[in-house]
Amino acid sequence: xxxxxxxNWAGGHVASWKHPTVxxxxxxxxxxxxxxxxxxxxxxxxxxxxxxxxxxxxxxxxAERLQKSGEVVFFEPMILLAGLAxxxxxxxxxxxxxxxxxxxxxxxxxxxxxxxxxNGRAGWNVVTTGREAAAPNYGQEKHxxxxxxxxxxxxxxxxxxxxxxxxxxxxxxQDKARGIFFDKAKMHFQNHAGEHxxxxxxxxxxxPPQGHPLIIQAGSSDAGQDLAAATADVVFxxxxxxxxxQRFYRGLKARMVKLGRAPDSLRVMPGLVPIVGxxxxxxxxxxxxxxNLMDGDEALMFLSQMLGGADLSxxxxxxxxxxxxxxxxxxxxxxxxxxxxxxxxxxxxxxxxYEVAGARRHRLVIGSATEVADQLELWFKNEAADxxxxxxxxxxxxxxxxxxLVIPELQRRGLYRTRYxxxxxxxxxxxxxxANRYSSRNAD
Numbered sequence: 001x002x003x004x005x006x007x008n009w010a011g012g013h014v015a016s017w018k019h020p021t022v023x024x025x026x027x028x029x030x031x032x033x034x035x036x037x038x039x040x041x042x043x044x045x046x047x048x049x050x051x052x053x054x055x056x057x058x059x060x061x062x063a064e065r066l067q068k069s070g071e072v073v074f075f076e077p078m079i080l081l082a083g084l085a086x087x088x089x090x091x092x093x094x095x096x097x098x099x100x101x102x103x104x105x106x107x108x109x110x111x112x113x114x115x116x117x118x119n120g121r122a123g124w125n126v127v128t129t130g131r132e133a134a135a136p137n138y139g140q141e142k143h144x145x146x147x148x149x150x151x152x153x154x155x156x157x158x159x160x161x162x163x164x165x166x167x168x169x170x171x172x173x174q175d176k177a178r179g180i181f182f183d184k185a186k187m188h189f190q191n192h193a194g195e196h197x198x199x200x201x202x203x204x205x206x207x208p209p210q211g212h213p214l215i216i217q218a219g220s221s222d223a224g225q226d227l228a229a230a231t232a233d234v235v236f237x238x239x240x241x242x243x244x245x246q247r248f249y250r251g252l253k254a255r256m257v258k259l260g261r262a263p264d265s266l267r268v269m270p271g272l273v274p275i276v277g278x279x280x281x282x283x284x285x286x287x288x289x290x291x292n293l294m295d296g297d298e299a300l301m302f303l304s305q306m307l308g309g310a311d312l313s314x315x316x317x318x319x320x321x322x323x324x325x326x327x328x329x330x331x332x333x334x335x336x337x338x339x340x341x342x343x344x345x346x347x348x349x350x351x352x353x354y355e356v357a358g359a360r361r362h363r364l365v366i367g368s369a370t371e372v373a374d375q376l377e378l379w380f381k382n383e384a385a386d387x388x389x390x391x392x393x394x395x396x397x398x399x400x401x402x403x404x405l406v407i408p409e410l411q412r413r414g415l416y417r418t419r420y421x422x423x424x425x426x427x428x429x430x431x432x433x434x435a436n437r438y439s440s441r442n443a444d
Contacts, residue, residue, distance in 0.1 A: 004234075046428055274402055303352065
């Protein structure tokens with residue numbers, strides 16, 4: 001199976017920054033991230049993943065509410081990954097970058113550069129940005145509509161991939177005797193003129209070692225799944241039940257077949273929040289301890305954020321199975337999963353808030369290494385996952401617990417590597433290197 005590690009500085013739990021083992025000031029401390037990356041690489045994780053936000057909180061969030069959050073400052077992810085590229089050798093380096101508040105040329109250039117710096121370990125999580133609060137930070141009066149964001153993303157991604165193909169792999173002759181640096185026949189202009197972008201090209205970075213850095217997609221709406229089926233190498237998703245995971249997995253692979261793509265050319269990696277102990281009781285004690293660091297208002301605020309800044313003040317907090325507000329222009333897949341969970345488990349709003357704040361709408365698994373490995377194996381062997389995106393509740397302890405306890409158990413079962421197989425992220429995930437679209441056409 002494939003394994004990614006989500007680095008959300010203090011961890012996935014909303015109260016993680018208050019955990020006694022989380023170093024103060026770690027959010028802006030490179031050595032802290034260096035240590036986590038080293039632990040993950042020793043455990044042979046496929047990739048590190050940095051999420052990103054383009055605003056401090058959701059639209060309408062007050063300073064009073066935000067002051068309880070540990071997620072208001074953090075490194076720009078591409079700068080951090082460039083630093084980590086220099087002190088790692090094998091692990092993939094992936095991050096979120098928005099197609100709504102960037103330009104294709106800039107994004108193509110940044111990821112191509114990171115792929116060269118890391119010798120083929122870069123990956124781009126393509127997002128359209130759900131937070132409306134990002135708009136005024138980028139000179140926009142209104143946040144682009146959900147459907148329009150995905151329409152733009154399709155064109156954006158196509159332009160970026162074309163830019164990565166600006167040069168053949170062997171274009172740079174560097175013939176000093178003749179004074180010829182590159183073969184002009186192996187330079188390709190994009191001359192793209194579309195609805196959203198006009199890009200001449202070529203890119204002023206050589207073709208990346210992976211051909212194209214890994215493409216990751218995390219949207220689970222219909223529009224998100226369409227984009228993933230057409231373009232992604234890896235899909236991150238939040239699935240809470242085996243049956244739901246199987247429906248998503250099989251549905252996405254079926255969409256790929258309709259588009260003429262081989263199903264095994266994409267890895268589906270649901271998010272998982274593991275709380276691991278040497279015994280089940282020890283794991284439960286760890287979870288109860290971090291849950292006790294969170295207060296009710298903090299949990300409800302986080303649930304509101306997960307619902308796109310929805311106002312929950314009018315919903316009775318202790319009535320089972322509440323109807324949750326669906327925020328227009330946010331995307332419905334995440335809120336829908338939370339609504340289904342509340343109804344299925346007959347949770348009150350307060351109970352749902354505490355669970356969401358502890359697992360970020362991902363699946364929470366509490367137990368010994370054997371119990372956690374059992375769940376990973378169940379999903380992996382029953383068409384619900386090709387791997388998992390591991391989201392420790394707190395850092396660095398949650399990473400260390402997983403690396404020390406669960407990884408060896410997976411290796412003992414023959415479910416996980418004991419060493420890296422390839423030199424690039426694509427090779428370690430068993431994914432092919434894309435052909436250059438221009439070279440292929442010329443060859444035909």
